[in-house]
Amino acid sequence: MPQAPLDRPIAPPVGSPFDWIDSEARRRADAGLVRTLRPRPAVPDLLDLASNDYLGLTHHPDITAAAADAARRWGAGATGSRLVTGTTELHTELERELAAFCGFEAALVFSSGYAANLAALTALSARGSLIVSDAGNHASIVDGCRLSRAETAVVPHADPDAVDKTLGAHPGRRALAVTDSVFSVDGDAAPLAGLAAACRAHGAALVVDDAHGLGVLGEGGRGALHAAGLAGDPDVVATLTLSKSLGSQGGAVLGPARVIDHLVNAARTFIFDTGLAPAAAGAALASLRLLRGEPALAGRARAVAATLHARLTGAGLSAVRPDAAVVSVRAPSPEQAVRWAADCRAGGLAVGCFRPPSVPDGISRLRLTARADLSERQVDEAVATILRTAPVPVSRSAPGSRPPS
Numbered sequence: 125m126p127q128a129p130l131d132r133p134i135a136p137p138v139g140s141p142f143d144w145i146d147s148e149a150r151r152r153a154d155a156g157l158v159r160t161l162r163p164r165p166a167v168p169d170l171l172d173l174a175s176n177d178y179l180g181l182t183h184h185p186d187i188t189a190a191a192a193d194a195a196r197r198w199g200a201g202a203t204g205s206r207l208v209t210g211t212t213e214l215h216t217e218l219e220r221e222l223a224a225f226c227g228f229e230a231a232l233v234f235s236s237g238y239a240a241n242l243a244a245l246t247a248l249s250a251r252g253s254l255i256v257s258d259a260g261n262h263a264s265i266v267d268g269c270r271l272s273r274a275e276t277a278v279v280p281h282a283d284p285d286a287v288d289k290t291l292g293a294h295p296g297r298r299a300l301a302v303t304d305s306v307f308s309v310d311g312d313a314a315p316l317a318g319l320a321a322a323c324r325a326h327g328a329a330l331v332v333d334d335a336h337g338l339g340v341l342g343e344g345g346r347g348a349l350h351a352a353g354l355a356g357d358p359d360v361v362a363t364l365t366l367s368k369s370l371g372s373q374g375g376a377v378l379g380p381a382r383v384i385d386h387l388v389n390a391a392r393t394f395i396f397d398t399g400l401a402p403a404a405a406g407a408a409l410a411s412l413r414l415l416r417g418e419p420a421l422a423g424r425a426r427a428v429a430a431t432l433h434a435r436l437t438g439a440g441l442s443a444v445r446p447d448a449a450v451v452s453v454r455a456p457s458p459e460q461a462v463r464w465a466a467d468c469r470a471g472g473l474a475v476g477c478f479r480p481p482s483v484p485d486g487i488s489r490l491r492l493t494a495r496a497d498l499s500e501r502q503v504d505e506a507v508a509t510i511l512r513t514a515p516v517p518v519s520r521s522a523p524g525s526r527p528p529s
């Protein structure tokens with residue numbers, strides 16, 4: 125039988141043009157991978173180890189008051205893009221204070237961390253340049269690489285030698301390496317010193333997404349780059365989100381002034397996006413000032429993470445040693461991960477549940493976030509619930525069930 129030539133368009137489907145969605149949905153359901161939205165109640169009904177509110181600032185009265193004040197003064201929306209009407213004093217103050225706090229020359233605020241990553245990667249690379257990207261990088265980095273049109277080499281996770289070799293294989297090419305500072309799935313930290321050395325050896329820039337490091341790592345929460353002695357390095361750029369430790373919404377890029385000036389002129393997610401809402405800028409600024417005044421907060425989040433990890437692994441669970449506030453606990457299968465998270469929920473505990481395709485290695489996990497404001501009793505309660513509902517054999521007595529002294 126003659127075959128249709130391959131370049132002939134596929135015949136339009138009979139019926140709705142969206143019928144294919146039903147078969148995709150069925151395949152997803154068969155694999156146990158359907159996602160559903162669940163509105164969060166205003167007053168928390170569960171102990172929350174699922175959010176990214178690492179310092180517990182989202183509901184802090186000073187932060188919500190700052191958001192309300194900013195909205196009253198500057199309006200509910202930014203009214204336009206940053207280059208037209210969307211820049212207020214709050215935005216410029218936030219940029220000045222963020223840069224100073226984290227130790228960089230300049231900063232630029234975006235409407236999300238996602239937009240900040242797209243901006244940094246697309247404006248600092250181009251067709252013909254090279255991006256070396258860690259295999260575990262966040263989706264917004266992956267999308268930034270795609271949008272940049274640069275050649276992207278994905279290298280094995282947390283491997284400075286692989287970055288060095290890849291950069292070395294492209295001498296004379298404009299290049300940057302990009303990594304999360306703390307990986308959002310497993311909570312492990314990137315080997316920043318080794319990555320910076322590899323970049324330096326080949327004249328490449330280093331872009332670090334410090335979404336999970338700001339407020340948790342470094343002196344007083346100044347971030348992973350500050351901790352690694354790389355803040356303010358002329359060849360290093362940081363991207364941030366304002367939506368985790370700072371309890372607000374939005375993102376930022378930090379770096380040398382000439383890089384930031386370039387983004388203002390070249391980054392499409394800056395130029396064509398409506399500016400960050402004043403309430404979000406005001407809340408982030410208030411959180412930053414609060415963090416400056418309470419430098420112990422960051423260490424508290426790390427200590428809660430270390431306690432959770434020690435007690436869960438002590439009881440026999442498999443979990444990655446946390447470098448920041450994320451604790452990742454392995455589940456035997458995606459179905460058991462979903463059931464485990466649901467059983468935790470039924471027991472009054474909200475936890476995150478990561479499974480394919482969010483995890484490229486196919487390993488499903490519960491993802492716990494350690495908040496600085498969790499009491500010892502809440503940590504006890506969380507550990508007890510996770511152990512009680514675990515789908516694998518655990519020891520419910522010492523050493524898992526008591527906090528380490």
Ligand code: PMP
Pocket residue numbers: 236237238239241262264304308333335336365366367373374375
């Ligand atoms: N980078 C990382 C590592 C993240 O975890 C996130 C948020 N999940 C983002 C970027 C995106 O930030 P935002 O939510 O502010 O868009």
